Amino acid sequence: MKRQYAITVIGLGLIGGSMAIDLRRRGFASSVRGVESDPVNAAAAVKIGLVDEVIPYSLCTEGSDIIVLAVPAGAAAGMLPEILDMLSMEQRHSGEEGCRKIVIDVCSTKSGMVRAAEGHPMRGRYVPTHPMAGTEYSGPWAAMSGLFDGKACVICDSGHSDKDAADTVEKLYDTLHMRTIRMDPDNHDMHAAYVSHISHVTSFALALTVLKQERNDRHIFDLASGGFSSTVRLAKSSADMWVPILDQNRDNVLDVIDTYMEEMQAFRDAIASGNKQGIRELINEANRIRRIIR
Amino acid sequence: MKRQYAITVIGLGLIGGSMAIDLRRRGFASSVRGVESDPVNAAAAVKIGLVDEVIPYSLCTEGSDIIVLAVPAGAAAGMLPEILDMLSMEQRHSGEEGCRKIVIDVCSTKSGMVRAAEGHPMRGRYVPTHPMAGTEYSGPWAAMSGLFDGKACVICDSGHSDKDAADTVEKLYDTLHMRTIRMDPDNHDMHAAYVSHISHVTSFALALTVLKQERNDRHIFDLASGGFSSTVRLAKSSADMWVPILDQNRDNVLDVIDTYMEEMQAFRDAIASGNKQGIRELINEANRIRRIIR
Numbered sequence A, B: 001m002k003r004q005y006a007i008t009v010i011g012l013g014l015i016g017g018s019m020a021i022d023l024r025r026r027g028f029a030s031s032v033r034g035v036e037s038d039p040v041n042a043a044a045a046v047k048i049g050l051v052d053e054v055i056p057y058s059l060c061t062e063g064s065d066i067i068v069l070a071v072p073a074g075a076a077a078g079m080l081p082e083i084l085d086m087l088s089m090e091q092r093h094s095g096e097e098g099c100r101k102i103v104i105d106v107c108s109t110k111s112g113m114v115r116a117a118e119g120h121p122m123r124g125r126y127v128p129t130h131p132m133a134g135t136e137y138s139g140p141w142a143a144m145s146g147l148f149d150g151k152a153c154v155i156c157d158s159g160h161s162d163k164d165a166a167d168t169v170e171k172l173y174d175t176l177h178m179r180t181i182r183m184d185p186d187n188h189d190m191h192a193a194y195v196s197h198i199s200h201v202t203s204f205a206l207a208l209t210v211l212k213q214e215r216n217d218r219h220i221f222d223l224a225s226g227g228f229s230s231t232v233r234l235a236k237s238s239a240d241m242w243v244p245i246l247d248q249n250r251d252n253v254l255d256v257i258d259t260y261m262e263e264m265q266a267f268r269d270a271i272a273s274g275n276k277q278g279i280r281e282l283i284n285e286a287n288r289i290r291r292i293i294r
Helices: A014-025 A039-048 A073-094 A111-117 A163-175 A185-214 A226-236 A239-248 A250-272 A276-291 B014-025 B039-048 B073-094 B111-117 B163-175 B185-214 B226-236 B239-248 B250-272 B276-291
Strands: A005-010 A029-035 A066-069 A102-105 A126-131 A152-155 A179-182 B005-010 B029-035 B066-069 B102-105 B126-131 B152-155 B179-182
Touching: A005 A014, A014 A029, A014 A163, A029 A039, A066 A073, A073 A102, A073 A111, A073 A239, A102 A163, A111 A126, A111 A185, A126 A163, A126 A185, A152 A163, A163 A179, A185 A226, A185 A239, A185 A250, A185 B185, A185 B226, A185 B250, A185 B276, A226 B185, A226 B226, A226 B276, A239 A250, A239 B276, A250 A276, A250 B185, A250 B239, A250 B250, A276 B185, A276 B226, A276 B239, B005 B014, B014 B029, B014 B163, B029 B039, B066 B073, B073 B102, B073 B111, B073 B239, B102 B163, B111 B126, B111 B185, B126 B163, B126 B185, B152 B163, B163 B179, B185 B226, B185 B239, B185 B250, B239 B250, B250 B276
Parallel strands: A005 A029, A005 A066, A066 A102, A102 A126, A152 A179, B005 B029, B005 B066, B066 B102, B102 B126, B152 B179
Antiparallel strands: A126 A152, B126 B152
């Protein structure tokens, strides 16, 4: 019979909640407990059935095989060393030979997380991961089965995680039907800036641009059609999640914003000077995205 | 019995082809003929059954009740007065009292189109329209039933179209299940810049940004997930369609690009200075798009 794990999810939002659903449903989890500081979200998570029970943060390692840290990136970096400390303390009290418990985080920035655990005696029990899936919605109500199916998950073990821990986490993401990709944390953060973080910044800026015009013109949205909706969709994403990501991944995000603004300026110049051939070349080059994105 | 119309569609791409399908299927068209300069697209349109036959441009008004001009905006502005000339010539030869034929265009820019017909003796037979629907694909293969259902269509008759022509065009878009909105051409172009044209420019620029990075890093797209795909989707749109739109709507598009770049700069400044409260305020403001876009 397949081994089952007692799982504790810290942060019962879209990601944590969706993991809870499928890890239980697909038989990886024998039990799922939750830690959630917001009392409304905590009550909802129990009522919806995302978790068996909600427990205090201070008990998150007790009786758990795997602790999933699924709070926003800022808070997660503070909690990670605390959780590793709890593991150390447990082990001292138990007198057992080695800790077998595993801690993972699911944050969109990885260098800061890895730094937060650096040099910790329990570093080997920590596996940094980033399941690259999501929607623009948040909270336990947004959690859904199948959210991760077919998507990519970056695992940044970089040889600093114990082999058994890395292997178990691989199985966990296999259960979630994710393709796992190994990458070091710095590389991950640079890639994430290009294929995820910049998309959010451009959507936020687009929303702000159109909302500014709306002040003078209440009817502007009568015309908003499919193209606009898909481009601006990510602008619904929450500040709680995105402030720490943009802050922690500052250098990469600024690099990408600068390149992006150069491209916008090139478009502006071509349009302003009536350089149709220039506009055409820019669009033709941009069309190369067709062979990459379905 | 409902009156049926003999329709000629000039330009058998996504928009023209999709109109042909539903106008026939829903009984508005008694026949649909096509004009298409690209021989491959012309052959495909007949084979797929979008049109009964393909005819030369010079015969587009002959035996037609409604001529739909569905070529890219640049070419359309050149053809519109030619088609109105054909109507004038037909009428002189026929000796009938008044022309009852109708010409519509479906371009994404309207001021230039209206200017192209200004002062023409047949101006009353022309109704400028913009059915705001589409996908990022083009050509007769991209045509589909239902493309227009539930979307908005701007009609810029501004009192310069004959009443019977405007009424018939209203029925045509009713058949396509579109909400029609009356707007003058200048207002339309300003609105379209905000809710459609800027979305395309930001998508093109995003594609260019990421493709530039891809030159150094072939694996960057392994991580591209849902958020990126939806934001960059419009970057697949064709240069043939978008060069004339961005060129014809230059002043509005430049205004919106400038506002947009100010918003991007505000984000950049807040991120660069580590001003988390500032990032939070920008995101919270952008989140107001939630109440407008589902």
